[in-house]
Amino acid sequence: MRSIEDAGALDGMAAKADHVAAFLKGLANAHRLLILCELARGERSVSQLIAATGIPQTSMSQHLAKLKEEKIVSFRREHRTLHYFIDSEAAKDIIAVLDHHFCGKA
């Protein structure tokens, strides 16, 4: 696939379209939205996320890996347990917009 940069002299978002698209792809999955939905309420361990969403453990790990890769979430370790949290202002803002438009909030 040809890179977007080959398109020529485009400004602003255009020059960063690949990066922004990758970020959006991090959010564009129903399971990951559920995870972020839960994390929007506060920090959660992986086990808590599994309990809250019903997503299988292996799958959860992979989704969290993708979210980490896109710098959407981070975690801190406490003993054997990893506590994840949303670590992207952009993601928080997007979630707020989605909430507003699709979940009937004011």
Next chain:
Amino acid sequence: MRSIEDAGALDGMAAKADHVAAFLKGLANAHRLLILCELARGERSVSQLIAATGIPQTSMSQHLAKLKEEKIVSFRREHRTLHYFIDSEAAKDIIAVLDHHFCGKA
């Protein structure tokens, strides 16, 4: 600005995760972001979009089809020419957020 905790429980989003994910997938592509970037400045014909972005004609049609499918854009016909425009407040808001966070706009 409203914090993510203030945004609420996001309970509604869980039930709509598939739909919201499909909407986000409509945006989550570098070429489609370029198209929307251009449309954010106003209505454009397909030819104008091709000229502005360098995306090949067949590919452009397919991307526009996907954006229509997700109700992100609509068009009006004028003679042989189709004029596209962004027809989703949610998409406009998302683009504004992306612009703010990734393109250094206010």
Next chain:
DNA sequence: ATGTCAATTCAGAAGCATATAATATCATAA
């Protein structure tokens, strides 16, 4: 009717994303 312009649709190939199962790691407790 025929040609032409503007755009879409179709069909195939290549690459990407996701789920599942099995295995591995890492920290701690016994």
Next chain:
DNA sequence: TTATGATATTATATGCTTCTGAATTGACAT
């Protein structure tokens, strides 16, 4: 040191996305 609990990694199969090229439609002018 061995066992256990919490999570991550690897492998693989299946389906989805996107690109390209060829063919098609639809609107207009001649």
